[in-house]
Amino acid sequence: MSEDSTQSRRQFLQKTALGGAFAGSFSLPILANADKLELPDNLPHWMRVPGADFSNYGQPSSHEQQIIRWISANPDALGNGVSWTPLHALQGTITPNGLHFERHHNGVPQIDPTQHILLIDGLVDRPLSFDVKSLMRYPMVSRTCFIECGGNSNSGWRSNPIQSQAGYAHGLVSNAEWTGIPLKLLLEEAGIKPSAKWVIAEGADAAALNISIPIEKLLDDALLALYQNGERLRPENGYPMRLVLPGWEGVLNVKWLRQLRLSEQPAMTRDETSQYTDLLADGKARQFSFINEAKSLITTPSLGMMLPDNPGIYQISGLAWSGRGKIARVEISTDGGDSWVDAELQGPILDKAFTRFNLAWKWQGEYAILQSRATDDSGYVQPTREALITNRGKHGFFHYNAIISWEITEEGDINHVYGF
């Protein structure tokens, strides 16, 4: 890719500094009429009347009501399904609590926190039970991390590229600041027997979802989260308490947690055998695919948007994340992967958290395929779809992290394609 088609953000800003606005076409009339702006006639009506009252809990502007989670549930069992974060409509890296993706197996339990108990038992010296109040007294820490469903982007395994907006195909991933008690501390309260190798976690929902987690992860960086972005967890995200296992697939981050049972072996539950396992072409299946491998997604421009001016300068922006650590690098290609240039990473770059990347792009009306490629600090590079399918066959269904391609037509339309 040549220097003049993909520019650094700074160059881009210098060039447009005089125009003063991102879209030149509507910046000029405003400048020309600058005097008029002073006149009372041009005052917007909301400056002529007192504003609205205070509110107990703020809501988004009524002009933003189309920014929603997209629900795809079983129409005959409304509590079984998912809702997708509209990543294409958000900026920065933190997912607002009301837009954090959901995956429920049998609905959102309406838990009375005074009735909820967490039991730690099995291979421990002293089985303990905790109510919410007692947990609130423990020392807490906060950490920002993404949680991604093992089924995110699974339409990618299909032979035809799905025509859904970026978040509605890849938004079973969200990023929040979680605050809670390091699990290591709670397990040590109970006293870990040396034979304990796994922990079976169970949720207090109508699926009583249970799953096995290697104890090392809980002793490393796992949290019993009570707060999400500063406020208590939302019911759909596990109120009153959930596991947060930074970088490990969503189903392990058990919501509505009610039990941690230490065990010498995994329980082989339905959600670690029948589901969340990758069937390979030879008929064997990978099991215990805990880590969400590095992935990236261009959120603008993306399907559902258009490129209005030709030629025009556009900000390519997106998100990258890895369950192995920090994002080290994101490159962008506009020619279907023939050439790549580095995008700018926006700090702070946190471990196992969303990292936003940006790059200015000068489009001159040519047919283009936009792709992003993430590399994490372990050296792992996000694979092409071709390589992923070659390795895993077409029936993996879970754990899809291949490079995502947006086709830009000469008219400035955007489609999702598989390009390689």
Add this chain to the structure above:
Amino acid sequence: MFNWDNKNVIKSLLLIGLFGFSQAGLTKDTGYYGYGKSATQEEIAAWDIDVRPDGKGLPVGSGSVSYGEELYEAKCALCHGAFGEGEGRWPKLAGGFDTLTDAKPEKTVGSYWPYASTLWDYIHRAMPFTAPQSLSVDETYALTAYVLYLNDIIDDEDFVLSKDNFTEIEMPNKDGFFVDPRPDVKNPACMENCKDPATIKVTSAIKGITPLQHIAKEEGANDKASSDSEDQQPKSADQVAVDNELKVGSAIYSQSCSICHGSGIAGAPKFGDKMAWAPRIKQGVEQLNKHAIEGYSGKTGIMPAKGGNPSLTDAEVSAAILYMIENSQ
């Protein structure tokens, strides 16, 4: 990341600054901080519902295949089908033997699940879907036996499954799993002249739009997507699904939508009018579905929720939209 020195800092703060008693005095029989309670035997028993492959956790009890059949017909067949074939969008429970390497693999209890204990555990905790944890121990043994019978893993109708003989059951795919050795896929991260532009292939969607597939195929639908994802000759599974959808859609359209969309009255985009539909299709299927299901007031007029027919399901409205779109582009 959490810094473990914190704990020592707290310890010394407590020791020096506040209370001044010894560390031994702080360690309670409920742990160092000791804010929890010792769990009672009743609590532990009530929470103890996991069943493992080695049989650990199985309660005393038993149930026969024939009792299981009775229960299954009353409590499960409605969703999972009389033979476990899965009604509509519900998971299939039986069949699919030797299909795991096929173009359309079918993952079921019989063809895919490695352990029978998983079946007992899951039925007991999560099924029937509308009344989880309502089955007794004996009922769970009977239902487990019957689902295994539907899968030809038990072949004797008089068989009685119990705590004692449970671990003798062997599942056909017990050796079908291995611990994921990821990372498995490499990318050399080429920067320049990575490919010959002439050989770059692009796969686009059929007619540029694949509505409903998205909804019909998320993971909650028991992996239907993975089996449907395969191209078939001469018609792909995707195309068959679209065709069925179109049939439903055409009926709904003439009954509930054509009154406005047929002639374009009241500002409704007219059926077949490509110009009128192009910018709307551009918004994406989600947006169209949302507008038609919830209703909205737009630039050209008012689209009533579900065309003013609240008895339509969301899926029926979506099917009608698909039908309109397919004939208007």
